[in-house]
Amino acid sequence: xxxxxxxxxxxxxxxxxxxxxxxxxxxxxxxxxxxxxxxxxxxxxxxxxxxxxxxxxxxxxxxxxxxxxxxxxxxxxxxxxxxxxxxxxxxxxxxxxxxxxxxxxxxxxxxxxxxxxxxxxxxxxxxxxxxxxxxxxxxxxxxxxxxxxxxxxxxxxxxxxxxxxxxxxxxxxxxxxxxxxxxxxxxxxxxxxxxxxxxxxxxxxxxxxxxxxxxxxxxxxxxxxxxxxxxxxxxxxxxxxxxxxxxxxxxxxxxxxxxxxxxxxxxxxxxxxxxxxxxxxxxxxxxxxxxxxxxxxxxxxxxxxxxxxxxxxxxxxxxxxxxxxxxx
Numbered sequence: 001x002x003x004x005x006x007x008x009x010x011x012x013x014x015x016x017x018x019x020x021x022x023x024x025x026x027x028x029x030x031x032x033x034x035x036x037x038x039x040x041x042x043x044x045x046x047x048x049x050x051x052x053x054x055x056x057x058x059x060x061x062x063x064x065x066x067x068x069x070x071x072x073x074x075x076x077x078x079x080x081x082x083x084x085x086x087x088x089x090x091x092x093x094x095x096x097x098x099x100x101x102x103x104x105x106x107x108x109x110x111x112x113x114x115x116x117x118x119x120x121x122x123x124x125x126x127x128x129x130x131x132x133x134x135x136x137x138x139x140x141x142x143x144x145x146x147x148x149x150x151x152x153x154x155x156x157x158x159x160x161x162x163x164x165x166x167x168x169x170x171x172x173x174x175x176x177x178x179x180x181x182x183x184x185x186x187x188x189x190x191x192x193x194x195x196x197x198x199x200x201x202x203x204x205x206x207x208x209x210x211x212x213x214x215x216x217x218x219x220x221x222x223x224x225x226x227x228x229x230x231x232x233x234x235x236x237x238x239x240x241x242x243x244x245x246x247x248x249x250x251x252x253x254x255x256x257x258x259x260x261x262x263x264x265x266x267x268x269x270x271x272x273x274x275x276x277x278x279x280x281x282x283x284x285x286x287x288x289x290x291x292x293x294x295x296x297x298x299x300x301x302x303x304x305x306x307x308x309x310x311x312x313x314x315x316x317x318x319x320x321x322x323x324x325x326x327x328x
Contacts, residue, residue, distance in 0.1 A: 030063035031231060036074035036086035037066055041261045043275045044189065044282050045087075046253040047109075049260045051242025060234030066260070071143065079103050081223045085235055089144045090214030090302055090322070091311075097321050098312035102222040105322040107236045109243070110215035111288040112208040115148025116188035120176065121201035125183055128156045128205060137168040137181035144216075145185045148207040151305045155211040173198075189281035197274050208285075213305070214298040214322070222320075229326075236326040240292050247287065250279050292327030 037045055048066065051057055057064040067074075067083075071092045077083035079101030093105045117136065119125040125134065139145050153162060163183075168175050172184035172191050177198065186192065192204050207213070218239060225232055246253040254276055258264045263271055299318045306312045 029061075030058065031061055032063045032065065033057075033085060033231070033235065034065045034067045034083060035235075036069040036077070036083060036088075038087065039068050039070050041066070041068065043254065043257050043261060043264065043279050045260075046257050046279055046282075047239065047243040047246045047286075048087075049242075049257050050245050050253050051238045053256045053259070054242070054245065056238040056241045057234075060238045062231070062234050062238065064238075075101065075103060075219075078219060078221050081221050084224045084228075084231075085218060085220050087216060088219050089147075089216050090299065091144065091147045091306060093219055093321050094299075094303055094306055094316060094318075095312055097316045098306075098314070102320075103219050104222060104225060104320065105214075105217050105219045105294065106225070106232055106326050107218040107239060107292045108215070108288075108294045108327075109217045109239075109292075110285055112188075112206075112285040113144075113148060113151075113211075113213040113215045114187050114189060114285055115144055115207045116186055116192065117149070117152070117183050117205040117207075118172075118176070118186050118192050118195065119183035119203050120195075121203050123182055123203070126203050126205070128152055128158060128162075128210065131163045131183060131205075132158075134163050134182040135166055135180075136163040137166050137172055137175045137184040139170050139172075139185070140167045141165075147302075147305060147309075147311075148213070149185050150309050151211045151213055151302075152205070152207050154305060154308060176200075189285055190278055193274065193277045193281055197270075197277070211305075212295075212298050212301060214294065214302045217292075217294070225323075233326050236292065240327070243286065243291065246279075247283055250276065250283060254279060293324050294322050296322075 037048060052064050071088045074083060074086035075088060075092050075096045078086050079096055090105060093103055096103045125131060138149060153160060166181060172186050173194055175181045176184055188206055192202050195202050220232055264275055299322055303315060307315060
């Protein structure tokens, strides 16, 4: 044993003197990525929080930064390659490409289009035709809410002036509870849950029950796809992993989200209970047999709605607007 020890010691000293020892392996360099994902942190972004907390982005060589930006702010930046990734709605992609911005949708997140029209149950507004002559509040004549509203009217062959549409900003709950509107255009996984939490019985008309539109997902630009395909693949892989974990364990996702959403960090029972309900409603709109995969038919329908509304001058090549190459 002494001879063996001395032999090993001499071998080590020899290697040190001759400089043949193996240097330590440097830590892998992470690529910093800023992801635009809506104006405010929210439980609805739980899959991204889960992916970061569990290290799925780092496994793909990515150091992620979440940037709060509206779609109309993030899309031009992504098109100009000043920002590489954003979570946006499908109609924003089509409109941007119609204006020459080289943005591309690389991963479907929402299976169902998230827009709905809600009202207090005592109003009796259960079908689109019931909205005739009613005052309907909407954040504004833009974005997914406006597209969803128009698509619903088109699907039911209702005229544009079916209801009195009133831009009210993001005050739908206040407007409904105050009675200043009869119904409101909202995100189906959010305001209906919030209103029900106030003790109100709610009627909800889901746009997705009447027309199948392409919905929210992950977007990048042509330059990033060309120059950094592995980065795009890593973003998609990590995000889908986070989504899968959120679907499998919603309670864990809520706990993880506390570190990102200030309202949840305080741990108030009512706030956490509502968050769990919002996440449960979101999960029902995310769930699909083909995670991440876009349906070309839905993109065609979405484009036809935009054409009818006059929001794009002519049809675009949808093969350039959306790809499944990173999810299949």
